[in-house]
Amino acid sequence: MTATSSANTSGKELHLNWKERVDVIRSNRWFLMAFPFAMLALIILIFGGATGGNFFRVSVLKGILSQAIIIGTCATGVSFIYSNGNLDISIGAVLGMGATLGVLAYNATNITPLLILVSVGVSLGLMAFNCTMSVVCHIKTITVAIVVTQIYSAITTLLIGGAGTIDIAYETSSMLEDGGFRYIAFFGYFILCLVVYHFTRIGRELRFLGGNETCAQQTGMSSGKATYVSFLMAGLGVGLAAVFSVIDVSAVSVETGSGLGMDVMLATVLGGMSIFGGSRSNAYAGLIGALTVAALNKGLLMVGVPSAFIQGIRGVIFLALVYMNSERRDLLPSRMQF
């Protein structure tokens, strides 16, 4: 009994409907890499048009760049935490406290490097503390983050005192801003992240652990060590971002760092990375996403959207991207990982 037996599977039989075509494109590696750049270009075009070209004024672009450097530094650092399968939303508060202590130390001594060292040192210390709490006490990192955010903010408010802001000498901040420190620090950090992320054992392990911890442990990877490295890398970034925030406005205030958590998460997903860990992550995602978020924030303000709405719009974009990034619906039930 013989039925059909022609074994031709030539390319001609490829009749895809539109949804499948979209899926093909969506799952293409190159598309995934190009998507964030396309989003950025789109936003620039939209706001360039909507503001009649005002968007391209040097002062506006400079503002966007300053913002993007702060968000991008944090996002690049935090991407280590995300890809390790953890979440941390305390970075805004950490940045605030790092910046405050840095400013206080500088104002007390007038030694410029101390501003940098203290900001970075405090951020590293606080992130290490978050991490220790969750590794040693087996508490989820997000839970730790929620609690410490409150504590760190309270301490910062206390340190800053009644005025709500502390200034630093304008000459110092403009010297740091224009003297190349900012770009050198930023690119140095970025390259460090890139190398650690893609070309070192710990960077790879970190991502693998984020994807499947059991499997990673069977290949000799240790989750405690990776968690520490991810938090310290993030801490270094947040510390640098703290310095950038201070020199941006020549002061630190109780508002420094607020809203940063959301900006960073949005930048991460706009950059094409999953915030749920695993292998689909890039170190440059945070940078390109940060430019997009900064452009979006500025553009929305310029076209006159009230800032309360801006929050909402960003939230909607965030949810839409997270939904698009989740691929669970294409899966066979039999292929699900329980």
Next chain:
Amino acid sequence: MPEKGKVLVQVKDVCKNFGVTIALSHVDFVVKTGEIRGLIGENGSGKSTVSSIIAGMQPASSGEMAYKGKPWKPKDVLEAQAAGIGMIVQEAGTIANISVAENIFLGSYQKFRKGPIIDKKAMVTEARKALEKIGVTHINPALPARMYDMQERKLIEIAKCMYNNPELLIVDETTTALSQSGRDIIYRIMHEMADAGKAVMIISHDLNEMMEQCDTLTVLRDGVIIDNIDKADFDPDDIKQKMVGREIKGNYYRVDNDGYSDEVVLKADCITTMHSLLCFDLELHKQEILGIGGLSDCGMHTVGRALYGLEMVVDGEVRISDRNVVVKNAQVAFRNGMGYVSKNRDTESLELNASIYNNIASTGYDKNSTGPFINPFKERAYVDKQVRALMIKCQNAHQPVRALSGGNKQKVVFGKWCADDADILILDCPTRGVDIGVKAAMYQLIYDMKKQGKSIIMISEELPELMGMCDRLLIMRDGQISGEFFRKDGYDDRTLIEYMI
């Protein structure tokens, strides 16, 4: 008298693509009442895809189906279940953290609803009945599913499936995860169903099993139906040829009788674990392929886990002799030249969302580093070698592992450990779900490792594989070694089975 030979399910001109991958191309076949139809073909030929389409897990890209003479287009599994089509899937189909009873009635809690609450007690009672119906009494439906091993979990799935009295039962690549006792349960159910005028579709890579159990075989290759063969015409060489499209020859298993060295490389000294093992001893020698066989619950899988530091050893120790290290956990084991292929590939041996590349590369970070940095060229060669040697069917190495067929996933697991080049390799059901062609390649690789001076422990449900490959074979029963046999004396399967039960 139940009616037999009537068309129950008809699949007409069905195609399915995943992006540019063509999984099925114009597939036609029928399943008749009273028959056991086997679906056979190489890894990635589309067997799971076509069955899951029938069972409502995913839609076809084009084509039609009919069930009991009416057009059939199920929108989900529940609809298919209600209409009488049940499927036991290839991968884990139970959820670990809910109870066995909840697993059995997943999606149909409604009938136990009493006002706003679910009557758990009634559910457990009903679940017990469902299990008894397939002749299983040793599983407690009130306990969480994670308390049970793979075989028992598969039995839970079978109970779930049979509870709904299906007209068509689909069994996808399940038997190779089961020991003989589990298989017997499935075979009995299959034949009872066929006798009652219902129908069964079974997928397996065990050709002997298929030839024994099935009435007809449908052969698939690259998504195309090659042939339908009736029992009277079954001929293993002909079937193999149809599956792979070329003649398969050469040695399947090794034929030599080379011994092994006296040097002990790994020693378990009176180890006791939380369950299963009590003062268990084992010695593995250099260049030895040591087989461990037995029924699924005999403790052999626990032995593998304990040797690799995955199971808590409450007393005694596992020691790597030449390095004089005690294996306390998997990290120690890995760092000291051991490797372990787990039986639970999806949860333990793969990062499903990562690419084939990243999965295979994960064992080689140290080996592929130059100084503190990973060398991408070395790494690429490391991965490519395995993809080629194991004929992993994929578009490219950057495809996520979760999109691969079951057998191809297993190849990735095997590949990453082959690449690792460990001195001591523990293989738990290494060939589960892989087709005959690749099995032969794996056996060859295992034998090559032995010749290079490695030591291998092979734990398997399949006696022929153990007899074909091992220098020494331990048979286990109730957590203890009940018999030890040597290749040089020759193995006799009847004797081996006697020591198992």
